[in-house]
Amino acid sequence: MIPDYYEFQNSAKILSGEFALENIPSELIALNGKNILLISDKVLENIGTMQKVIDAIDTEDIEIKSVYTDVPSDSSIEVINKIVKVYKENNCNSIVAVGGGSVIDTAKGVRMVLSQEKDDIMELAGCELITYGKHIPFIVIPTTAGTGSEVTLVAVILDNFKNVKKEFISYFLLPDISVLDPRMTLTLPKKITASTAMDALCHAIEAYTCLQKNPISDVYAISAIEIIRDNLLETVKNGDNKKLRLAMANASLMAGAAFSNSMVGLVHAIGHALGGVCHVPHSDAMAILLPHCMRYNLDKMRDNYSKLLLYVAGEDVFVNTPKEERAEKVIETIEDLLKTLNQEAGLPIKLSQVGVKKEDFEEVVKKALNDGAIIVNPKEAKREDILEILNNAF
Numbered sequence: 001m002i003p004d005y006y007e008f009q010n011s012a013k014i015l016s017g018e019f020a021l022e023n024i025p026s027e028l029i030a031l032n033g034k035n036i037l038l039i040s041d042k043v044l045e046n047i048g049t050m051q052k053v054i055d056a057i058d059t060e061d062i063e064i065k066s067v068y069t070d071v072p073s074d075s076s077i078e079v080i081n082k083i084v085k086v087y088k089e090n091n092c093n094s095i096v097a098v099g100g101g102s103v104i105d106t107a108k109g110v111r112m113v114l115s116q117e118k119d120d121i122m123e124l125a126g127c128e129l130i131t132y133g134k135h136i137p138f139i140v141i142p143t144t145a146g147t148g149s150e151v152t153l154v155a156v157i158l159d160n161f162k163n164v165k166k167e168f169i170s171y172f173l174l175p176d177i178s179v180l181d182p183r184m185t186l187t188l189p190k191k192i193t194a195s196t197a198m199d200a201l202c203h204a205i206e207a208y209t210c211l212q213k214n215p216i217s218d219v220y221a222i223s224a225i226e227i228i229r230d231n232l233l234e235t236v237k238n239g240d241n242k243k244l245r246l247a248m249a250n251a252s253l254m255a256g257a258a259f260s261n262s263m264v265g266l267v268h269a270i271g272h273a274l275g276g277v278c279h280v281p282h283s284d285a286m287a288i289l290l291p292h293c294m295r296y297n298l299d300k301m302r303d304n305y306s307k308l309l310l311y312v313a314g315e316d317v318f319v320n321t322p323k324e325e326r327a328e329k330v331i332e333t334i335e336d337l338l339k340t341l342n343q344e345a346g347l348p349i350k351l352s353q354v355g356v357k358k359e360d361f362e363e364v365v366k367k368a369l370n371d372g373a374i375i376v377n378p379k380e381a382k383r384e385d386i387l388e389i390l391n392n393a394f
Helices: 020-030 042-046 049-057 077-089 101-115 190-209 215-237 242-262 266-278 282-313 315-320 323-345 358-369 372-376 383-393
Strands: 013-016 035-039 063-068 094-099 138-142 154-159 164-169 177-180
Touching: 013 020, 013 242, 020 049, 020 094, 020 138, 020 177, 035 049, 035 077, 035 101, 042 049, 049 063, 049 094, 063 077, 077 101, 077 154, 094 101, 101 138, 101 154, 101 164, 138 242, 154 266, 164 266, 164 372, 177 242, 190 215, 190 242, 190 266, 190 282, 190 323, 215 242, 215 282, 215 323, 266 282, 266 358, 266 372, 266 383, 282 315, 282 323, 282 383, 315 323, 358 383
Parallel strands: 013 177, 035 063, 035 094, 094 138, 138 177
Antiparallel strands: 154 164
């Protein structure tokens, strides 16, 4: 069914494949971005992943003016404002971000402040208030296959003072270039591989079922789900396989493009709250909450979940499952996948396994109810509903 009105944008140019990194210099030259601020984190610096990027882009035509690697696990207001100063002090004119969701969201925040010619990101707080502004060439190189942040119009930034994650949303947050190179994810441990992949799966499923879904986002979501279905378990077992890594990177990107244009729902609303209050890693929260929130939405989403079974479980399971049982079967399939990933990779599948305490529930509920993602969930959720989901997931 075609909505009466929808919007879709995926303007980032995508470089995908082995040796994609080596194409970055020509892209920077085309963007007039020869003086780079490179943003990454200490882990990627220490294990040599960041150096691979430096080796690929530090040519006679490109100069890395400054490298910033003190990015925390949750992108924060204070760090973004600090990096803005580093950019200006070193006369940079472009940004290259190498990392996972936190690094990429940090870089988006830095670019956002610079493009609007501000000094403090909080001057830009508020949904859809950001105009194009000054162009800052921006290239993103993801090192996980989960967030899809390399093609999303969202940046999630932690406000440490209020202990809440803030969402900044604008089409002008999209990078100019997104680079998928299998060398960037080869060193991911099994657990992180599994966790980030479940983040991507959650993006795709929520994109396919939330109130702002549209026919173009559906195509991206379905493709992402199928690639994850066909490659995730094998990638966990054979993480040094470049073809598998590239497949998962593409799935993550497509899921990111899907939810960036249709938005997410209750899983993310509660997950953001768990991250802010209990510091649960985002992808772990997504994996744990996904089947419980799907069960909550089941009565509203029965038809959509039934269709999803084909993409989640494959043709044989779909054909051999009675039509009236397909919606429940898709949730059971995801639960089975989580159990397998728990056994194969140590993926946490309960909130009690990631340090959450029941005495935190009320604060989590409060923040979840105020999270923007809850608005487009297909079913309204109230305090007692979220409490029940948290207890079921505990």
